Amino acid sequence: xxxxxxxSLEEILAMLKPYKKVLLLGCNECxxxxxxxxxREVGVLASELRLSRSKDGQEIEVKExxxxxxxxxxxxxxVRPFVGDYEVILSMAxxxxxxxxxxxxxxxxxxxxxxxxxxxxxxxxxxxxERCQGCGSCILDxxxxxxxxxxxxxxxxxxxxxxxxxxxCEVDKEIDCGWQLIIDRLKELGQMDRYEExxxxxxxxxxxxxxxxxxxxxxxxx
Amino acid sequence: MRLNYxxxxxxxxVPCTGRVDNLLILHAFESGVDGxxxxxxxxxxxxxxxxxxxxxxxxxxxxxxxxxxxxxGARLEMYNMSSAQGxxxxxxxxxxxxxxxxxxxxxxxxxxxxxxx
Amino acid sequence: MKTRSNIERILESGGFVVTSECGPxxxxxxxxxxxxxxxxxxxxxxVNVTDNQTSVxxxxxxxxxxxxxxxxxxxxxxxxxxxxxxxxxxxxxLGAAALGINNILCLSxxxxxxGDHSRAKNVFDMDSIQLINTVKTMRDxxxxxxxxxxxxxxxxxxxxxxxxxxxxxxxxxxxxxKKVKAGCEFIQTQCIYNIERFVKWxxxxxxxxxxxxxxxxxxxxxxxxxxxxxxxxxxxxxMDVPDGMIERMKGVAKEKQSEEGIKICVETIQRLRExxxxxxxxxxxxxxxxxxxxxxxxxxxxxxxxx
Numbered sequence: 001x002x003x004x005x006x007x008s009l010e011e012i013l014a015m016l017k018p019y020k021k022v023l024l025l026g027c028n029e030c031x032x033x034x035x036x037x038x039x040r041e042v043g044v045l046a047s048e049l050r051l052s053r054s055k056d057g058q059e060i061e062v063k064e065x066x067x068x069x070x071x072x073x074x075x076x077x078x079v080r081p082f083v084g085d086y087e088v089i090l091s092m093a094x095x096x097x098x099x100x101x102x103x104x105x106x107x108x109x110x111x112x113x114x115x116x117x118x119x120x121x122x123x124x125x126x127x128x129x130e131r132c133q134g135c136g137s138c139i140l141d142x143x144x145x146x147x148x149x150x151x152x153x154x155x156x157x158x159x160x161x162x163x164x165x166x167x168x169c170e171v172d173k174e175i176d177c178g179w180q181l182i183i184d185r186l187k188e189l190g191q192m193d194r195y196e197e198x199x200x201x202x203x204x205x206x207x208x209x210x211x212x213x214x215x216x217x218x219x220x221x222x
Numbered sequence: 223m224r225l226n227y228x229x230x231x232x233x234x235x236v237p238c239t240g241r242v243d244n245l246l247i248l249h250a251f252e253s254g255v256d257g258x259x260x261x262x263x264x265x266x267x268x269x270x271x272x273x274x275x276x277x278x279x280x281x282x283x284x285x286x287x288x289x290x291x292x293x294x295g296a297r298l299e300m301y302n303m304s305s306a307q308g309x310x311x312x313x314x315x316x317x318x319x320x321x322x323x324x325x326x327x328x329x330x331x332x333x334x335x336x337x338x339x
Numbered sequence: 340m341k342t343r344s345n346i347e348r349i350l351e352s353g354g355f356v357v358t359s360e361c362g363p364x365x366x367x368x369x370x371x372x373x374x375x376x377x378x379x380x381x382x383x384x385x386v387n388v389t390d391n392q393t394s395v396x397x398x399x400x401x402x403x404x405x406x407x408x409x410x411x412x413x414x415x416x417x418x419x420x421x422x423x424x425x426x427x428x429x430x431x432x433l434g435a436a437a438l439g440i441n442n443i444l445c446l447s448x449x450x451x452x453x454g455d456h457s458r459a460k461n462v463f464d465m466d467s468i469q470l471i472n473t474v475k476t477m478r479d480x481x482x483x484x485x486x487x488x489x490x491x492x493x494x495x496x497x498x499x500x501x502x503x504x505x506x507x508x509x510x511x512x513x514x515x516x517k518k519v520k521a522g523c524e525f526i527q528t529q530c531i532y533n534i535e536r537f538v539k540w541x542x543x544x545x546x547x548x549x550x551x552x553x554x555x556x557x558x559x560x561x562x563x564x565x566x567x568x569x570x571x572x573x574x575x576x577x578m579d580v581p582d583g584m585i586e587r588m589k590g591v592a593k594e595k596q597s598e599e600g601i602k603i604c605v606e607t608i609q610r611l612r613e614x615x616x617x618x619x620x621x622x623x624x625x626x627x628x629x630x631x632x633x634x635x636x637x638x639x640x641x642x643x644x645x646x
Binding site: 008009010040043044047048050051052054055056057 | 243244245248249251252287288290291292293329330331
């Protein structure tokens with residue numbers, strides 16, 4: 001899923017300074033799975049906003065509403081009946097959802113309550129870890145199912161570098177060396193001969209470097 | 223045991239402190255209470271195995287939120303006791319009351335409770 | 340001879356190569372490089388100039404190489420993949436060759452978090468192995484990475500680094516193999532303290548016949564003090580300092596420690612000379628360049644063969 005982190009209360013309060021009526025929109029998908037912007041987190045943030053303002057003798061009205069997703073028109077449309085009652089929309093969805101809400105409600109100020117970070121997986125309840133960078137040309141077949149672009153801090157295609165120590169990355173002892181993982185897996189799969197091959201320079205045009213991307217399926221268009 | 227404890231302590235019965243989630247605590251503070259504490263089973267003796275451990279983690283987390291918000295995490299505490307420890311129950315009630323009295327009333331206005339979607 | 344490199348010349352004549360390095364200053368003062376160069380005159384066959392080492396901004400390697408060339412040295416341009424994309428890299432390769440630089444050392448580069456600009460974007464458009472291959476393709480095939488013709492091939496002797504002490508140990512020789520396959524002609528290793536482990540690595544290297552296709556120069560760095568020895572052991576990734584060496588440094592009085600460090604360094608050089616496949620030494624005396632001449636002399640490496 002897409003993993004995001006909630007912005008600090010301080011940062012959110014600063015963004016909301018001029019406003020008294022806020023529509024707080026959660027999302028039932030990725031941000032729910034990483035416990036950042038689902039219904040519960042919407043409840044907690046709304047409570048924090050009310051407590052904080054009240055303590056300072058100020059008011060705030062927060063409407064809590066969680067959509068199925070914020071990346072599809074039909075769901076965002078559901079708030080149309082009452083969106084006019086609010087000065088500002090504070091969205092807890094990922095960056096894609098926040099922007100889509102802004103595109104739909106062009107005259108409304110839409111603010112991000114989260115920092116969207118990476119594509120990842122749940123290691124255990126409460127821990128999410130990066131796995132994919134969306135480079136657009138997947139080579140997982142060549143590296144035993146482990147991505148060198150996302151899991152190596154230097155995105156080396158022919159790693160490891162000289163800083164790999166005890167299976168950990170030189171950047172942080174808590175981070176596994178992506179290439180150690182790949183080598184261990186290639187060994188388990190009996191594919192160490194793949195390690196001897198030189199992977200050539202990457203074509204980054206399919207990644208963010210090539211510019212904002214689009215995917216189209218003509219057969220599905222009405 | 224018919225022991226006395228301060229009248230300002232209102233009891234909310236739950237089957238296990240593990241039932242108490244973050245929102246419940248936050249909404250209590252929104253309604254204007256000055257302090258909240260959880261009384262759960264002794265660690266290792268939870269009737270539902272780990273409910274009191276979940277409560278402990280949540281209390282730590284919400285203390286942090288209360289600090290951020292400016293109310294102060296000291297207004298929230300977790301205590302552990304067995305259901306046979308009547309004395310301890312009364313003692314904790316007095317201790318928490320004194321603590322909150324020293325902190326003063328909560329600055330939150332009771333009137334805000336309207337707009338919860 | 341493929342290039343005009345002094346290293347290549349000495350290797351072809353069957354000699355033992357001595358290199359060292361110069362770290363450029365954190366400013367625009369060329370005198371700093373000239374002074375450092377002055378300490379190495381007649382001591383080395385070629386001299387590395389580091390490229391924003393540990394991600395700390397310094398005068399560019401290419402410009403410092405030119406300053407040293409003007410003093411009569413044969414500089415080795417170190418180039419990392421952290422800061423430049425393939426366009427800038429190929430451009431700098433052409434520039435280096437145009438300025439008469441004869442050697443290039445291809446490196447991945449330390450992560451920017453170690454340096455003074457940890458908030459920078461990192462590039463890593465390619466890695467060290469792809470960089471080696473790029474230089475080779477430009478030099479021998481006269482082609483850019485995109486396939487277009489290079490009008491005026493850059494003639495550079497191609498080197499890289501390898502760390503026999505990094506993990507995982509079992510693939511370190513395989514990785515060297517990839518570098519050699521990509522076109523690497525000489526390597527300088529990370530500084531050697533654990534000779535036994537280095538000997539094992541050399542065995543693996545010789546098993547693959549890599550020592551015949553690529554000249555291996557063993558890296559050495561003298562300890563200034565027991566504090567430095569401990570720091571290297573505990574805080575530098577990919578460094579293997581045996582406990583025995585720390586004990587040896589500890590066992591000597593404080594004023595005598597730097598002398599002991601030099602002794603250990605010279606002993607290491609002498610042991611390395613006896614290992615088949617080791618074709619030279621790379622002396623890295625960081626911020627202690629004045630000791631390089633003493634180390635080289637005591638190890639019997641002087642005078643250096645002049646062209």
